[in-house]
Amino acid sequence: MTINEIQDEIIDDFSMFGDWMEKYEYIIDLGKTLPIIDEQYKDEDHLIKGxxxxxxxxxxxxxxxxxxxxxxxxxxxxxxxxLLVKVLSEQNPEAVKDADLYFIDKIGLKEHLSPTRSNGLVSMVKQMKLYGLALTQAQ
Amino acid sequence: MADTITKNKVGFDIEKVRKEFPLLSREMNGKPLVFLDSAASSQKPQVLLDSIEHYYKHLHSNVHRGVYQLSQEATNAHEHGRKQIQQFINAASDKEIIFVRGTTEGINLVASSYGRKFLKEGDEVLVSAMEHHSNIVPWQLACEQAGAHLKVIPINDKGELLMDELDELLTERTKIVSLVHVSNALGTINPVKEVIAKAHAKGIPVLVDGAQAIPHMKIDVQELDADFYVFSGHKMFGPTGIGILYGKEKWLNEMPPYHGGGEMIKTVTFEKTTYNELPFKFEAGTPDIEGSIGIGVAAEYIQQIGQEAIAQYEHELLEYATAQLSQIEGIRFVGTADNKASVISFLIDGTHPYDVGTILDKLGIAVRTGHHCTQPLMDRFDIPGTVRASFAFYNNKEDIDRLVEGVKKAASMLR
Known part of the structure; x- marks a missing residue:
């Protein structure tokens, strides 16, 4: 699936939630159930400090x-x-570099990607795109 | 307990006071706002908003410059603000009241100016383990410039200064002590009067960061015998962008100017400039006139409500909130000093402060989460940060009930 197809699927999933609580319960569940990084990479080199x-x-x-x-x-x-990993992982680097992540706004989570929120997410997206750029050039 | 608060004769009508703060009637995420972040910045009473509007409508012109009537009136209002603050903190003279942008600038001014004059290689500056970054970094800069060293008074697990250690840390190398009066992250009220007495016994001056103390208690700089006392307008129901540096005249006279420019000079030639007298020596450029008027109005407003009544009421809120929150399973308070201002920092087992803060926000409750600009303090407790609820006299029991309910909700969602 392309980046935009995945984004549209997520938007579709989120449209079913009745209120903020259902939405956040779902996000919290995602957070709880997914072991998404190998422990060896949870070090200073891989840390984005918000x-x-x-x-x-x-x-x-x-x-x-x-x-x-x-x-x-x-x-x-x-x-x-x-969610961001679901959208951007296993894509080709150029698509990552050029991705327009409109789904965040559409599912009402824009506040979490505000630079003033300082939770590390903005820097993470930037870093993901930089990897996309670096790997595009390496190709 | 709840009834005690409403029944208690606190000396002011809480519901009437709440109505004087227009912002408190806002809704947030579809729910009535519960504002529990006054330690970051307090809300503004109508009387302040009126004074600012009045100033721009009727008085505005530059101060200390014009020969015309309007400038004289603006100057009078500006200087009246200074006199109100002098009286508010019982300074000996209005020359000792320097208008700055806020606590941060006040500390930077002293660190830079006092540091240039008095700090030499090998000297020491003493701060505590619970300082805000703005009472650490300016001193690090000054120490770096002079080749001096920053020393730290340690604290115990309750978040109280280890006073025994203080005696050993005050040496002939110590050139100044810079200490927070009330900790923004823990709520601890430090025994500054005692620290000042100990430092003075060895001839060492003391700066007190009063940003978190000024909205909660009566400050008498002469009674404390503080050499410098610094605070911000916006934390005491006044405007942002204005703050006060109180300094004893003898120190301020000895210190070189901080910023150069208009207002702070007596004569300027390309060869030599002579500086203006206090307080103007430290006030380069056109001042924040609405700020100096506003901070005076805010001080008067606090006094009208009554500082003793405020302290008593906030103490009751603190006790009520502590008791109610204690019933939540897995709560851990950070900062349990015997002597506390109305700040509660806590963690809920198995949750991250950011997550708790996010859920509370969705419920219309504004709290602060994170390290509160006190990273060394968070490291001391080995935690990433806390959730902090801070109360002002405009908060009530319902605010606390909503907080407790919200934290319970967040805990059930997150765990």
């Missing part, structure tokens, strides 16, 4: 795809990370 929560990000190139794994110490941040 003021509020920490994020770890690891990128790996498999064939012509970039594979992301990530984690956070805050569960809501982790839930949102799992």
């Amino acid at each position: 003021c509020q929560s920490k994020v770890w990000l690891h990128a790996d190139k498999q064939g012509n795809k970039v594979v992301f794994t990530a984690d956070s110490d805050a569960i809501i941040t982790k839930g949102i990370i799992s």
Whole structure:
């Protein structure tokens, strides 16, 4: 599936939630159930330090795809990370670099990707795109 | 307990006071706002908003410059603000009241100016383990410049200064002590009067960061015998962008200017400039006139409500909130000093402060989460941060009930 197809699917999933609580319960569940990074990568080198929560990000190139794994110490941040990974992982680097992540706004989570929120997510998306750029150039 | 608060004769009508703060009637995420972040910045009473509007409508012009009537009136209002603050903290003279942008700038001014004059290689500056970054970094800069060292008074697990250690840390190398009066992250009220007495016994001056103390208690700088006392307008129901540096005249006279420019000079030639007298020596450029008027109005407003009544009421809120929150399973309070202001920092087992704060926000409850600009303190407790609820006299029992309910909800969703 392309990045936009995955985004549209997520938007569709989220349209079924009646209120903010159902939405957040779902995100919290995502955060709880997904072990999304190998413990060995939860180190200083992979750490993106936000003021509020920490994020770890690891990128790996498999064939012509970039594979992301990530984690956070805050569960809501982790839930949102799992959505971002779902959208951007196993795509080709150029698509990652050029991705327009409109789904975040559409599912009403824009506030979490505000630079002033300082939860590490903005830096994480930036870092993901930088990996996309670096791996595009390496191709 | 709840009834005690409403029944208690606190000396002011809480519901009437709440109505004087227009913002408190806002809704947030579809629910009536519960504002529990006054330690970050307090809300503003109507009387302050009116004074600012009045200033711009009727008085505005530059101060200390014009020969015309309007400028004289603006100058009078500006200087009246200074006199109100002098009286508010019982300074000996209005020359000792310097208008700055806030606590941060006040500390930077002293660290830079006092540091240039008095800090030499090998000297020491003493702070505590519970300082805000703005009472750490300016001193690090000053120490770096002078080749001096920053020393730290340690704290116990309750978040109280280890006073025994203080005696050993005060040496002939110590050139200044810079200490927070009330901790923004823990709520601890430090025994500043005692610290000042100990430091003075060895001839060492003391700066007190009063940002969190000024909205909660009566401050008498002469009674404390503080050499410097710094605070911000916006935390005491006044405007943002204005703060006060109180300094004893003898120190301020000895210190070199901080910023250069208009207002702070007596004569300027390209060869030599002579500086203006206090307080103007430290006030370069056109001042924040609405701020100096506003902070005076805020001080008067606090006094009208009554500082003793405020302290008593907030103490009751603190006790009520502590008792109610204690019933939540897995709650851990960070900062349990015997002497506390109305700040409660806590963690809920198995949850991250950011997550709790996010859920509370969805419920219309504004709290602060994170390290509260006190990273060394968070490291001391080995935690990433806390959830912090802070109360002002405009908060009530219902606010606390909503908080407790919200934290329970967040815990059930997150665990």
